[in-house]
Amino acid sequence: MGETMPQVTLTVNGKQHTVDVEGRTLLVELLREKLGLTGTHVGCDTSQCGACVVHVNGTSVKSCTMLALQADGAAVTTIEGLAAADGTLHPMQAMFREHHALQCGFCTPGMVMSAIDLVQSHPEGLSEQEIREGLEGNLCRCTGYHNIVKAIAAAQPLMHAKAAAE
Amino acid sequence: MDAIAQDTGIDRIELRRKNFIPADAFPYQTPVALQYDSGDYEATLKGALFASDYAGFEARRSAAAAKGKLRGLGISTYLEACGIAPSAVVGSLGARAGLYEVANIRVHPTGSVTVFTGTHSHGQGHETTLAQLVCEQLGVPMAQVEIVHGDTAKIPFGMGTYGSRSLAVGGTAMVKAMDKIIAKGKKIAAHLMEAAVEDIEFKDNVFSVAGTDKTKTLADISLAAYVPHNYPIDELEPGLDETAFYDPKNFTFPGGCHIAEVEIDPETGVVTVINFTAVDDVGRVINPMIVEGQIQGGVAQGIGQALLEHAVYDKSGQLLSGSMMDYTMPRADNLPNISVGTETTLCTHNPLGVKGCGEVGAIGSPPAIINAVVDALKQYGVRHINMPATPEKIWSIIQAGRPAAAAE
Numbered sequence: 001m002g003e004t005m006p007q008v009t010l011t012v013n014g015k016q017h018t019v020d021v022e023g024r025t026l027l028v029e030l031l032r033e034k035l036g037l038t039g040t041h042v043g044c045d046t047s048q049c050g051a052c053v054v055h056v057n058g059t060s061v062k063s064c065t066m067l068a069l070q071a072d073g074a075a076v077t078t079i080e081g082l083a084a085a086d087g088t089l090h091p092m093q094a095m096f097r098e099h100h101a102l103q104c105g106f107c108t109p110g111m112v113m114s115a116i117d118l119v120q121s122h123p124e125g126l127s128e129q130e131i132r133e134g135l136e137g138n139l140c141r142c143t144g145y146h147n148i149v150k151a152i153a154a155a156q157p158l159m160h161a162k163a164a165a166e
Numbered sequence: 167m168d169a170i171a172q173d174t175g176i177d178r179i180e181l182r183r184k185n186f187i188p189a190d191a192f193p194y195q196t197p198v199a200l201q202y203d204s205g206d207y208e209a210t211l212k213g214a215l216f217a218s219d220y221a222g223f224e225a226r227r228s229a230a231a232a233k234g235k236l237r238g239l240g241i242s243t244y245l246e247a248c249g250i251a252p253s254a255v256v257g258s259l260g261a262r263a264g265l266y267e268v269a270n271i272r273v274h275p276t277g278s279v280t281v282f283t284g285t286h287s288h289g290q291g292h293e294t295t296l297a298q299l300v301c302e303q304l305g306v307p308m309a310q311v312e313i314v315h316g317d318t319a320k321i322p323f324g325m326g327t328y329g330s331r332s333l334a335v336g337g338t339a340m341v342k343a344m345d346k347i348i349a350k351g352k353k354i355a356a357h358l359m360e361a362a363v364e365d366i367e368f369k370d371n372v373f374s375v376a377g378t379d380k381t382k383t384l385a386d387i388s389l390a391a392y393v394p395h396n397y398p399i400d401e402l403e404p405g406l407d408e409t410a411f412y413d414p415k416n417f418t419f420p421g422g423c424h425i426a427e428v429e430i431d432p433e434t435g436v437v438t439v440i441n442f443t444a445v446d447d448v449g450r451v452i453n454p455m456i457v458e459g460q461i462q463g464g465v466a467q468g469i470g471q472a473l474l475e476h477a478v479y480d481k482s483g484q485l486l487s488g489s490m491m492d493y494t495m496p497r498a499d500n501l502p503n504i505s506v507g508t509e510t511t512l513c514t515h516n517p518l519g520v521k522g523c524g525e526v527g528a529i530g531s532p533p534a535i536i537n538a539v540v541d542a543l544k545q546y547g548v549r550h551i552n553m554p555a556t557p558e559k560i561w562s563i564i565q566a567g568r569p570a571a572a573a574e
Contacts, residue, residue, distance in 0.1 A: 048490040100455045103463060104289030128503075135498035139490060142289050144466025144527075145498040147459060 008072045012037065013081030021068045028052045028063035030071075031078060039079040039109050043139070050138030053110035054078045060117035062137070079109035082116075091158035092116050092151070101151035103142035111138050115152045119159050128153065168240075168537050169549050179220075182211065182243050193514070199255075200247065202419045205447060209509040211243060213445035214423035217507055223427070236430040237440075238542025241423065242533035248522045249334030249418030249513070266413040267331065268322045269339040271300075271347055273406040275392040277371075277385025278310035284324010285336035286316045290524060291456040292332060298452055299337055299518070303344045304384060305371030322409060330522025333452065334418045338516045342410035350406065351387045357398040358382055358390060418513050418521040422446030424465070424530035426538040435561030437473055437539060439500075444530060445507040449521030454508075457523045462504045464527020470496040471528070472535035476554050 005020040012035060019034050031037045031054065040063060043051030047065040054063045055077040082090040089097065092112050102108040118126065118134040126134065131152050132145065140148060171178040187194050189206040196202065215221075223239050230237035250256065253264040270282040279300050287293060297311040314320055324336070352366040355373035359366075359380045367374050374381045390397060391406040427441040444461055451457050474494040478486040487493040512519030532553060539555045540548050546567035551559060 044490055046489065100459050102289075103291070103459060129499070132499040132501075139495055139497065141467070141495070142463045143459060144462040144464075144504055145501055146462045146466075146504050149498065149503075 006069060008068050010071050010073065011075045013077060019068075023067070023069060025068040026064055027054070027056075027061070027066040027068050027071050027076075030068040031063060031076070037078050037080050041106055041109055043106065043110075047137075048139070049107070049110075050114055051107050051110040053113040053138065055113060055117065058117075058120075060114050077113075079112060082112070090116070091162060092119070092155045095151040095155040095158070096148070099147045099151040099154060101143060101147040107138060107140045107142075111135070111140065111148060114138050115148075115155070116159070119152065119156050120163075123160060123163075125156060125160075126152075167243075168540065172549070178241060179211070179215070182241070183208070186211075186243075189511070192511075201416060202245070203416060203514040204449075204511040205245070205419060205421050206509060206511050207243060207245075207421055207423075209511075210422040210445045210447055213507050213509050214241075214425045214443050217445060217505055218425040218427065218441060218443040220425065226427070230429055234432065236432055236542040236545075238428050238430070238538040238540070238544075240426045240428070240534045240537025240539070240541055242530050242537060243421070243423045244526075244530045244533070245419055245421040246330070246526060246529050247417040247419060248330035248525060249414055249516070249520075250329035250331050251417055252415060253413050255417075263325065264413065265325055265331075265335070266411050267335040267339045268324045268409065268411045269336065269343045270322050270407070270409040271340065271343040273304075273347060273384065273388045273391075275385075275389045276310075277306065277383065277388050278312075279304065279306050280312045280314060281340060282314045282321045283332075283336050283340065284315075284321055284326065285332040286327045287313075287332075288327070290327070290332065290460060291453065292336075295333060295453050295456055296337065296340060299340055300344070303341065304347065305369070306384065327524075330418075330420070330524040330526070332522075332524075333518065333520045334449075334513065334516055334522050335412060335414050337452075337518050337520060338414070339410050339412035341517050342412055343408045346408035346410060347406060350391075350402065350408065351384065353398065353402055354387045354390055354406075355382050358387070358396065415515045418449065418516070420446060420448045420521040420523065420526050422509075422526060422530055424534040426469075426531070426534040428535065428538040428542055430539070430542045430560060430564075432564050435557035435559070435564060437542075437555060437557070437560065439469060439473075439502045439535065441505070442469070442502050442531070442534075443505045443507075444527060445509060446523070446526045446530070447509050447511055447521070448523040448526060449513040450510060450519035451508055452518070452520065457508065458506045460523045461506045461527040464525060464529075465504045465506075465531045466496060466501055466527075468528040468531025469501060469535055470494075472532040472539075472553050472555060474500065474554050474556070476556075 009018040041051040043049035047062040052064040053060050056074050171181045186207040192204045194202040227237045251265040268284040272280045293313045296313050300311045348368050355366045356363040361375040365376045371384050388406045394404045425443045429438045513521045
């Protein structure tokens with residue numbers, strides 16, 4: 001009889017899952033391979049590029065550098081969990097589309113998740129320079145960041161207005 | 167160019183102007199085989215000088231100096247050969263492939279269209295730009311156009327995406343395939359409307375008989391082609407599905423002017439790019455948003471190359487810059503806003519008038535950045551600096567050029 005595999009229970013995009021995982025399983029592996037949520041990407045696997053960013057209890061986390069077991073009991077949001085049930089995009093997603101803030105799209109899920117946390121944690125608003133500094137952890141090879149910065153600046157008032165209305 | 171300007175005492179802008187091929191000298195036969203079809207280098211230079219507020223630079227340099235910063239401005243004017251390429255020419259240069267491109271246009275019985283293209287999109291937005299071509303030529307709404315690329319089990323034998331060729335070569339193959347669709351459609355329309363083929367006109371998705379109110383939509387014609395009950399079956403095959411291969415007659419020659427303004431902190435050698443202005447002639451612009459995005463991305467890559475990125479190996483061949491961090495790919499706060507403008511002269515040898523925009527950003531930007539760094543360091547007698555112009559290199563130059571520090 002081998003040792004039983006540890007279990008992790010977590011909520012992902014509002015749905016509870018209990019999954020057997022190896023101790024070494026990373027959160028991103030749990031999301032992509034066990035739950036089939038492949039919207040979260042793995043770029044560098046060493047927390048340099050930010051393609052794997054998700055929210056854990058509302059805060060952005062590089063999911064390639066967190067063990068699945070550390071997320072036990074947590075509420076995780078991935079890119080798949082942002083749009084409303086009727087398909088209405090999150091304001092950040094809508095502004096990324098509006099401002100052509102993606103080309104190949106590989107960095108986009110992580111970029112959007114980082115940007116949402118960045119805006120949410122700065123209700124006082126962010127300058128262009130502060131947005132650029134806030135994106136330090138996310139790499140993009142296609143856009144030169146120009147339109148990403150524009151999209152985040154445009155999403156700020158929409159997100160704050162939405163939060164105030166809720 | 168800047169070193170020559172310095173040695174001859176000719177203003178760096180005037181020196182470039184003296185070497186421009188004037189806009190009225192096209193087509194211009196170069197002494198080295200290539201013939202440039204079109205361009206207006208004065209227009210892109212003028213546009214960039216204006217957009218970057220070149221006239222106000224010396225005042226900005228003085229203001230920066232008052233804060234202890236070294237400010238420099240760099241210009242590059244460039245020309246690129248792309249839209250590759252005439253197969254015979256590249257064959258004579260040793261290439262072992264043809265460099266045509268291919269498109270298959272399938273009009274469905276409903277009038278919707280699928281395009282199978284031999285080029286490939288990995289973020290350049292072909293799904294949008296190529297669909298616009300169908301919209302423009304056949305009058306089919308964007309939502310009814312599908313672009314299929316990349317799957318070799320589905321597409322005809324094409325050559326792919328590189329050398330800023332997708333629109334200039336792949337787009338032209340599409341135009342030629344759509345010409346065939348229209349030519350066949352006219353024959354079907356002539357049969358259905360009992361008119362001579364020469365009297366059939368096609369515009370905005372509709373075939374009409376000249377001088378009458380008789381019309382058939384592309385969908386009507388396509389349905390008749392796939393359900394050939396009333397059809398000139400002795401003369402025409404059923405179906406509305408055409409393929410064209412296009413081998414370009416010449417390269418295309420985008421060109422332009424890039425201006426970079428940088429500020430160096432003499433204490434650390436760190437270069438900050440304050441402004442970057444790119445004014446390029448990429449021929450006709452089909453989708454301005456996509457063109458701007460392509461150029462911004464290219465410029466960012468060029469700035470990275472000029473200031474940060476480097477694959478470093480040690481003597482035994484071990485790669486030392488083996489991670490994103492060590493290689494220093496540019497992050498958002500390493501880059502400025504990138505101001506992009508276009509000045510258009512049409513390419514004269516493809517029907518779209520397009521020249522290509524995928525690489526221009528990365529071609530014009532490294533020399534503009536390096537010229538700006540050299541300009542900022544001119545008081546230290548610097549004439550050239552190898553890429554990447556890292557803080558360490560710049561700091562060493564500044565240290566070497568400084569009067570010895572006062573004794574303790």
